[in-house]
Amino acid sequence: MADYAPRQDLTTHRVENQPTAGPRRDPWRDDRPLRETLSHFAPAWVGERLAPLGQKLGTAEVERWGEQADRYPPTLHAFDRYGRRLDEVEYHPAYHALMALAIEDGWHAVAWEQEHDGGHQAHVAGLYLLTQAEPGFCCPITMTHAAMPVLRQLQGGEAWRERLMGRAxxxxAIPAEHKRTNTFGMAMTEKQGGSDVRRNSTRASPVASPGTGEWYRLDGHKWFCSAPMSDAFLTLAQTDDGLSCFLAPRFTPDARRNAIEIQRLKDKCGNRANASAEIEYAGAWAQLVGEPGRGIPAILEMVQQTRLDAATAPAGMMRQAVSEVWCHVKGRRAFDRRLADQPLMQRVVADLEIETEASLMLAMRGARAMDRSRSDEHEAALARLLPALAKFWHNKRGPAFMAEAMECLGGIGYVEEAPLARLYREAPVNSIWEGSGNVICLxxxxxxxxxxxSIEALRQELSLARGHHAAFDAAIEALDERLTAGPEQLQAEARWLAQAMAQTLQAAMLIRHAPQAIADTFCATRLANASPIFGVLPADAPVATILERLEA
Known part of the structure; x- marks a missing residue:
């Protein structure tokens, strides 16, 4: 038999009609809506701090880190080779590189460095950008950031607070006091209760005497523990006084490994770069935070922070997805025209852009409310409400958004080499943790x-945009009418109310701060003739003007 001779003219494998890589995307420089939104809401220093982050995130190296962290998930080493408990989780080096990038730039601590002067806006905008590198590693960044309000309630917690603010x-796996910077995780959920943490059965027994700041021993199981390699965990357990909040360090006061046994890591749909574990407290040491029996109030401020982050992550993923779509459709031809020049595709992309801008605007408005909440009663009232509304609605829109974006790329969008597949797998998680949809609505x-x-503050915000669009004014009147219903009807309609409040707030922000093309089309397609699918726009929609927003 003759030797095989490869053909020299392999024309069937020539790459044609595919987008070129083009210039690297700088997620700060190339995001006009983000820069404009911050110009309305935040002090100038926020944008100045974000610009270098955008340059870093736009490099091929960081893009590779994100891909590797997702492709090579963490692994559990429960025991050492001799059978001793080890309880360590090994991450890919790319995960650690992303963590170092975020912490050395201080995005976990910036809200507390500039607490009353744009700090929360800087944190939320930073998270929005970091999410576009890899969403999974942002979980421990969020929890470390959100731990500060709880640590302020810990008697003698000055050292913990100082180390949270570190940048190294x-x-x-060493005792927390031997590090300059500590990270924090959270372990709340148990099998039998889920979001109903009052059913938690983990028990806490005082080592010596009970009381605030005293040491206890924990016994029980946690169904989900996020970021199990953190230096300490905020957790809930029952005492004689009721459900209480505790800080459980990875190492005991005498520098031994704490009895926090990792049973297994969850095999999750997405969020693969981040480890989620089932753990057993086997007499683990923990300090009581706040007053005994006041565990839920102690943890609520942390939950407010994490909920706003869970509302921001989908906005960041939307921006990454629509940018990927726009690059693709500009470089691909079908039926003798670029996809970007075809009316149907233009309307889909324009609709995705509108949703992205609306989500970003509401997340940033929530951050500004947090920044001003200590000195302004109106902002404090909004800060109670906006994180829940934004978390609920942005995450309800996220999975459908990612599916539509994936479809714009066709078959290549469905493969793991494209970021759309990773974003699609990631999309549901922020809707589930920190309270799933019904819990948020309640x-x-x-x-x-x-x-x-809070409802009066909402009405004030909406009133500032009255008279600019008939559909918006009608939506406010419908919302006001439904809010007068009795308790049973309100609970039955809680999802409608949460959606209506979120979307009317988005509309109010867009009317006041976004280009008219975005605001009017949002009102026409979300508040008047709403469609369950993206791309259904009025015949006279200013599509070309909206698409210009995608050009830096």
Whole structure:
């Protein structure tokens, strides 16, 4: 038989009609809506701090880190070779590189460095950009950031607070006091209760005497523990006084490994770069935070912070997805025209851009409310409500958004080499943690019942945009009418209310701060003739003007 001779003219394998790589994308420089939004809401220093981050995130190296962190998930080493408990999780070096990038730039601590002068806006904008590198590693960044309000309630917690503010990432399994910077995780959920943490059965027994700041021993199981290699965990356990909040360090006061046994890592749909574990407290040491029996109030401020981050992550993923789509459709031809020049595709991309800008605007408005909440009653009232509304609605839109973006790329969008597949797998998680949809809606009702100033603050915000679009004015009237219903009807309609409040707030922000093309089309397609699919725009929609927003 003759030797095989490869053909010299392999024309069937010539790459044609595919987008070129083009210039690197700088997610700060190339995001006009983000820069404009911050110019309306934040002090100038926020943008100045974000610009270098955008340059870093736009490099091929950081893009590779994100791909590797997702492709090579963490692995558990429960025991050493001799059978002793080890309880360590090994991450790919790319994960540690991303953690170091975020912590050495201080994005976990910036809200507390500039707490009343744009710090929360800087944190949220930073998270929005970091999410576009890899969403999974942002979980421990969020929890470390959000731990500060709880640590302020820890008697003698000055050292913990100081180390939270550090900027030297150290992944070593050593006692927290031997590091300049500590990271924090969270372990709340148990099998039998889920979001109903009052059913938690983990028990806490005092080592000596009970009370704030005293040491206890924990016994029980946690169904989800996020970022199990953190230096300390905020957790809930039952005492004789009721459900209480504790800080459980990875090492005991005498520098031994704490009895926090990792049973297994969850095999998750997405969020693969981040480890989520089932753990067993086997007499683990922990300090009581706040007052005994006041665990839920102690943890609520942390939850407010994490919920705003969970509302911001989908906005960042939307921006990454629509940027990827726009690059693709400009470089691909079908039916003798570029996809970007075809009316149907233009309307889909324009609609995705509108959703992205609306989500960013609401997340940043929530961050500004947090920045001003200590000195302004109106902003404090909004800060109670906006994180829940934004978390609920942005995450309801996220999975459908990612599916539509993936479809714009066709078959190549469905393969793991394209970022759309990773974003699609990631999209549901922020809707689930920190309270799934129904839990968030019930919390919205509790806020309206216990803090009536919040609904008045909402009405004030909406009133500032009245008279600019008929659909917006009609939506406000419909919302006001439904809010007068009795308790049973309000609970039955809680999802409608949460959606209506979120979308009318988005509309109000766009009317006041975004180009008219974005605001008017949002009102026409979300508040008037809403469609369950993206790309259904009015015949006279200013599509070309909207698409210009995608050009830096």
């Amino acid at each position: 990432y150290d992944a070593a 919390d919205v009702l509790r806020i309206l019942d216990r803090h009536p100033a």
